[in-house]
Amino acid sequence: MKRNTARGRPPVEQAQQHYLVEPRGLAGGGDIRHVSAYLHACGWRNKSKRDGPLVLVSPDRKIHVGYDPQGSPGGWTIHQEASAHQGQWTAFLGKQTPVEIVAGLTDTLLDPRSAHAPSVWAPLQEQQWKTGWAAGQFTARSPDGTGWVQYHEDEPGQALWWAGAGDQQGNGWTATFTTATPLHVVQAFATALASPVPVMRPRGRVPHSAKIRTTSVSVLPSQLSTWQQARLQAAHAATWARNRTAAPPRTSTAPAAAGQRARARR
Helix, strand or coil: CCCCCCCCCCCCCEEEEEEEEEHHHCCCCCHHHHHHHHHHHCCEECCCCCCCEEEEEEECEEEEEEEECCCCEEEEEEECCCCCCCEEEEEEEEEECCCCHHHHHHHCCCCCCCCCCCHHHHHHHHCCCCCEEEEEEEEEEEECCCCEEEEEEECCCEEEEEEEEEEECEEEEEEEEEECHHHHHHHHHHHHHHHHCCCCEEECCCCCCCCEEEEEECCCHHHHHHHHHHHHHHHHHHHHHHHHHHCCCCCHHHHHHHHHHHHHHH
């Protein structure tokens, strides 16, 4: 009788065809778990209703991140309630906004602010985006003309940030940030938008666009899982470090108690 040599062996993995897409702004929405799983790993609570839009709430309950592809126009909504030091603000990002760009914003929502003054324009200029005045508004545009960021001010005190990406085939999305949106949040978004690093999409999920450049790659399912787990581990590590920094220092009462016991024995 022949022994089944395949018994107990793990199944042979089949490589899957994916594409590295650039510019990333035209790569399409992608898997929303890239955003939601990271926030959940950071302690955010899932308040989504069954078969309803995604709703995630920050640990302090002040920030809500939602995704509703069925809405009009549909997409991402990030809202933070007013506090003693910050007015309420809201960001809207269209449903075709690549999740890697959304994550550039949402990943930083609970991070402490840098001591340095944020600059929305700096990461764009570092990637050779052209900045200047256009139609009375200060605008930055990507070298290939597909992406833009604009500071739009109708009147003093009534300003917003407007950004997006698009091509002549109708692919694209827009994003708006209300007046009180913290600059470090808009900067994080701009950094992710202007990044030259391509994003990966599976076969059949790459938009048809004359402006897109693709590189075909073969990826094993285990590789995808490893990359996803690495991102979640980074979320856990960042949360642990954040909580440790925020926790009040421990004070030990042992020396005092020992002294009291010593006096009692005298």
